[in-house]
Amino acid sequence: MEVKKIMKLKTLIVVVVVVLIVFASYFVGKFSLGLIGGSKYQNPSLMSEANRKSIISISKESNPSIIGQDKGAIYNVSPQPGNSSFGLKIIKNANLNMYVDKGKFLETYNRISSMVETYGGSVINSNYSKENDIFSGFIEVIVPKEKFDSVINKLGELGSVTNLEISSSDVTQEYVDLNSRLKVLEAQKELLTSWLKQAKTIDELLKIRSEIEQVESEIEQIKGRLNYIALNTDYSKIDIYLKEGAPEKTSHGTIFGKIKDYLMAPVNAFIYSIVGLLVIVTFLLPWALLGLGIYTVARKIKAKS
Numbered sequence: 001m002e003v004k005k006i007m008k009l010k011t012l013i014v015v016v017v018v019v020l021i022v023f024a025s026y027f028v029g030k031f032s033l034g035l036i037g038g039s040k041y042q043n044p045s046l047m048s049e050a051n052r053k054s055i056i057s058i059s060k061e062s063n064p065s066i067i068g069q070d071k072g073a074i075y076n077v078s079p080q081p082g083n084s085s086f087g088l089k090i091i092k093n094a095n096l097n098m099y100v101d102k103g104k105f106l107e108t109y110n111r112i113s114s115m116v117e118t119y120g121g122s123v124i125n126s127n128y129s130k131e132n133d134i135f136s137g138f139i140e141v142i143v144p145k146e147k148f149d150s151v152i153n154k155l156g157e158l159g160s161v162t163n164l165e166i167s168s169s170d171v172t173q174e175y176v177d178l179n180s181r182l183k184v185l186e187a188q189k190e191l192l193t194s195w196l197k198q199a200k201t202i203d204e205l206l207k208i209r210s211e212i213e214q215v216e217s218e219i220e221q222i223k224g225r226l227n228y229i230a231l232n233t234d235y236s237k238i239d240i241y242l243k244e245g246a247p248e249k250t251s252h253g254t255i256f257g258k259i260k261d262y263l264m265a266p267v268n269a270f271i272y273s274i275v276g277l278l279v280i281v282t283f284l285l286p287w288a289l290l291g292l293g294i295y296t297v298a299r300k301i302k303a304k305s
Contacts, residue, residue: 024280089229091169092148093237100159105135105244108158112139112240115154119147121235128242136243142235151238162247175229182222189215 100108105128113123121143128137143151155161192212199205 021277021280024276087172088170089172089175089233090145091171091229091232091236092145093167093239094148094152095163095165095167095239095241096152096155096161097163097241097243098155098159098161099243099245099247102244105137105242109137109139109242111158112141112155112242115158116141116143116151119151120144121147121151124237134244136241139240139242140237141240142237145234145236148236148238155238155240159242160247171229171233175226178222178226178229182219182226185215185219185222189219 109126109128113126116123121141123139123141125140126138128135130136141151152164189212192208192215196205196208196212199208
């Protein structure tokens with residue numbers, strides 16, 4: 001009986017160890033393949049996450065009723081009411097992905113540049129390239145904020161828009177605080193300037209002059225930030241990624257697709273486990289060889305002694 005209990009205990013330990021190795025290799029493999037897949041290209045977003053207060057993201061696949069299937073689709077992205085009357089400072093930008101028919105890339109590219117100029121905007125950055133006989137490019141434009149919706153709607157008529165992301169950031173409080181700070185610093189500068197005229201020694205002159213220079217530096221920084229806010233609230237930036245050809249179609253989940261997904265789950269798990277096992281072995285092999293070497297040397301030394 002004791003032998004049977006020991007055998008069962010050993011079998012249980014072996015099973016637990018095998019299960020732990022399988023789970024560990026699965027997660028290691030999934031993590032490793034995730035790192036490889038994470039390096040794929042993603043569309044750049046020119047607004048930092050810290051400044052992004054609200055995001056409206058629209059795609060054909062998720063909202064076909066909002067973005068029409070035809071080129072003349074209208075994008076309802078009206079500005080917030082009352083912004084100008086209440087003096088709100090809103091930075092509003094957009095990212096847009098668009099496909100055009102084969103052979104019409106350069107024509108559409110030039111039409112976008114011309115159209116933006118007619119709305120009082122300008123192109124601030126643009127580039128395109130050709131690969132495998134397919135054109136693709138990127139256009140960065142700024143337009144007056146009151147023309148933002150019109151430009152977005154017009155772009156929808158030039159091609160097939162697959163993704164539209166609109167970002168807005170309210171900087172009203174910062175703008176008010178900066179103006180208040182600016183008034184305080186300007187008053188401080190005037191006071192220091194009056195003291196400078198009354199200074200009687202060289203040390204007093206140098207000390208007051210140093211303080212004036214520090215205040216002037218802060219004033220220039222605040223004015224620079226105010227100018228940045230004024231420009232970005234008066235004008236909106238639109239980043240357009242343009243590509244030639246038809247957009248990739250996504251499957252809408254048929255019964256066969258679901259069966260395929262169910263069947264692929266164990267296959268993916270097996271692949272993850274194999275990759276993870278290889279990673280674990282590759283990591284542990286040098287240490288195992290090192291340990292074996294140390295053990296062999298230690299045995300030889302012990303045998304000689």
